[in-house]
Amino acid sequence: MIKHHKKIPWIIKYRPRTVEEVVNQEEAKRLLTTWLSAWASGKKPAKRAALLYGPPGVGKTSLVEALAREYNFELLELNASDYRSAYAIRRTVGVAAFKKALFGKGIIILLDEIDGVATREDAGGLQELLKIIPETNNPIIMTANDPWKDQLRPLRDKVLLVQFKQLSTTQIIGVLQRICEKERLECEREALRLIAQLSQGDLRAAINDLEAIAEGYGKVTLALARAILRGREKKSDIWRTLNQVFYAKAAWMAKRAVTNSEEDYETLMAWINDNIPRKYEEPGDLHRAYDALSRASLFLSRAKFKGYWSLLSYVFDLIGPGITYARKEGSILKLRYSYPERIKLMASLREVRQIRESLAQKLASRLLVSKSTVKNDILPILQTIFRYSKDLTYPARLVLGYELTKEEVKYLAGNKAEEIIELAEKIKRTRRIPREPERGEAREAPREQKRASKKKKQERKGKTLDMFFG
Amino acid sequence: MSTAFDILWVEKYRPRSLDEIVNQEEIVNRLKTFVKNKNMPHLLFAGPAGTGKTTAAHALAHDLYGEYYRQYMLELNASDERGIGVIREKVKEFARSRTPPDIPFKIILLDEADNMTADAQQALRRLMELYSVSTRFILIANYPSKIIDPIQSRCAFFRFQPLKKDDIVGRLKYIADNEGVEYDPEALETIYEISEGDMRKAINVLQAAAALGKVTVETVFKVVGMAKPKEVRQMIKTALNGDFTGARALLRKLMIEYGLSGEDIVKQIHREIFSNEIDVPEDLRILIADYIGEIHFRLVEGSDDDIQLSALLAWMSLVGRKLGVSG
DSSP: OOGGGGGSOHHHHTSOSSTTTSTTOHHHHHHHHHHHHHHHTTOOOSSOEEEEEOSTTSSHHHHHHHHHHHHTOEEEEEOGGGGSSHHHHIIIIIHHTTOOOSSSSOEEEEEOOGGGTOSGGGHHHHHHHHHHTTTOSSOEEEEESOTTOGGGHHHHTTEEEEEOOOOOHHHHHHHHHHHHHHTTOEEOHHHHHHHHHHHTTOHHHHHHHHHHHHHHHSEEOHHHHHHHHTTOSOOBOHHHHHHHHHTOSSHHHHHHHHHSBSSOHHHHHHHHHHHHHHHOOSHHHHHHHHHHHHHHHHHHHHHHHHOOGGGHHHHHHHHTHHHHTTOSSSOOOOOOOOOOHHHHTHHHHHHHHHHHHHHHHHHHHHHTSOHHHIIIIIHHHHHHHHHHOSSTHHHHHHHHHTTOOHHHHHHHHGGGHHHHHHHHHHHHHHSOOOOOOOTTOOTTOOHHHHHHHHHHHHHHHHHHHHHHHO | OOSSOOOOHHHHTOOOSGGGOOSOHHHHHHHHHHHHHTOOOEEEEEOSTTSSHHHHHHHHHHHHHOTTGGGGEEEEETTTSOHHHHHHHHHHHHHHSOOOSSOSOEEEEEETGGGSOHHHHHHHHHHHHHTTTTEEEEEEESOGGGSOHHHHTTEEEEEOOOOOHHHHHHHHHHHHHHHTOOBOHHHHHHHHHHHTTOHHHHHHHHHHHHHHSSBOHHHHHHHHHHHSOHHHHHHHHHHHTTOHHHHHHHHHHHHHTSOOOHHHHHHHHHHHHTSTTSOOOHHHHHHHHHHHHHHHHHHHTTOOHHHHHHHHHHHHHHHHHHHTOOO
16 A cells, blocks of 8 residues: 555545445435535525434444535535534535535535534533524534434434434444455454444444454454454543433333443443433332343342352443433423432441441440441430430440540530530549449459459450450 | 449349249249259240340259359340351360359250251250250240240240230339339339230339339320331321322431331331321231231341332322222
8 A cells, every 4th residue: 555545544544435436325425416406406405404323433424425415415524513602504505505605516514413513512512403494595404322312302303314324343344354455454353343343333433443453463453352352452532321221212222221331330330320310200200210220239238248240240231222212291391410329438438337337336245236236226326325315424424434436425415525525534534433344343352353354354345355356 | 323334124024043033933933943953944934025024034943053154154145146066166165165063954044945946946955965964955935836846845834924014014013113213003014014924024114113203194195106216106006198298208217316126116017007196997907917928028028118118108008099098
């Protein structure tokens, strides 16, 4: 190959030149050809704009370019950044819509990524566009990945909707094969298959990957493809994953979104857990979504604790499509995703649980009950005493009796903690504290015996610790 | 009080020796013969909470070994131990350690033994045989039917009856007088009603009520209300009103501010669901209990508590909305 040719990226070099070359979009081709030939023959179709939608990299823009060439139209391509505001739309689209073409039959106005426009701050832009469409003298074509966004609803009624299908692995392999032949590259079929699979129907991405491998090594083998594309698997960030789950059009899409997510499934589940009520509001929808999520969590615990990792697959079924199809009654809410409260509060949660655990350890052997009894039955009583006692010297004396730490007192007493701790310290200073009486010890035991028992007590303390940590 | 510290009354007024135990006479008499003979079989104490099972075991050990009995007794609580493996290690080590001077055996006290699985109980049975020369087991259970037959047949069985009204009220009076607490006599009867024959609970309620001042029927109820977070009931009502988001905010509060575990909360919801404060059709209570049971089981299996409880609340909101119950 001639050197300077190499500098043209393959996605441009191998872009389809003719309508024919566009792979596997027969229905879209038919619809658009009919629509555009009407324009070309001077009869303006009823719908003066078309919206092409489908996943990225399946040939939407390429087809428009090929059509423009074939029907002898000028092409005015505008990117999302060109038409963000009402003013910008008026200045660009508004002018082009009524211009006469210098050459050819007219001007195709191509607005790429229209779904990027339909955000709140661009609302004016969309309004402006809606005013232009019924009046335009030139065909307007828009592309979008997701035409079902609520903001695009008014637009959907006024345009010709043209769906582009996702490309299959085989179709992508075919295109890659052809490129390999033209580039005289040695390509292993299995390598092309891997590239095609990882692209998930995005031909543009597949061609870019092929080029990246070929460029460095002059051949495309499976081993090379594996090495270079490792970790290149399309991974969605969390918001995208959530979008793909909540807005999935098919079960497999939702499942793919969660299996490809970069986040581990537990984090993902925490996000879903917090965001279900931000997307669904009908009680029936909420219930079905939480039912699916809770069953996923159940499968996960079984997979984890019993080592049946093959159960993980069901987890993905439930947190992907299980969530998507939980919505049967209501519409989808537009609240922004929120960061899981659980993760935010994890630290404080852990702290409280530690305090409860240490209190339970201290009290269980003194009160001869289990730690769980302490947590459920004794701590609430202590909290009442610490928070509502008429005379705070009483809880203060309990602090001394059980040698409670400041953190423990804070947990028990809430905003009374400071006062109680101060009191306890005062009592401690003013009175000589007798040794804490151990269960089973006579308080007035003779001195020698006391010393002996102190030793035993230490031994016993060691044993108690073993008991808890053993 | 001559000392600067205080301890909880349940600890302070616990009988130390068999002689101090005023009720459960028949049981106490049998236990006293063991002390006299300086020998005993394995024992199984069964009965409801707060009837003195653990206290009797400690008193027995006290009377056998004297003041420092705790060094000759291994205290285990099945619900706190992590598996039979841990228990086995502790028993093994304990069996090897110091022997009492004039009693030929040491005691292994296993509280809440009915919380062990059947498999763990089989392993326990082997332990009992293995160390029967040097140790005696005292097993404590609320439900003896949950103890496997081979263990039951190796133990002398003691059934503890729920305490009678006089026993509890009498004890509360004794404590109140001793502590210089002012009280209305009806208040003590109310405590008995609430405690359902559970002495530990009764004494705890008395102590908490006394902290507020004079013990009256009113303060008793106040204390009982305060001792469980009001958010639980509020959460149930909010959910049954169809407000899932509101209910879940309360769930988060219970978990984070009170530090309650999923299981704690599930148990409390279960308790609440049958109270008159929750105004739902009677059959719905059962339906809810059924669902709670499923959620509880999932938590026991190690499932995420936040997610499981959210699912429970979402379901309750749906049911509440459908039936138009007001909680």
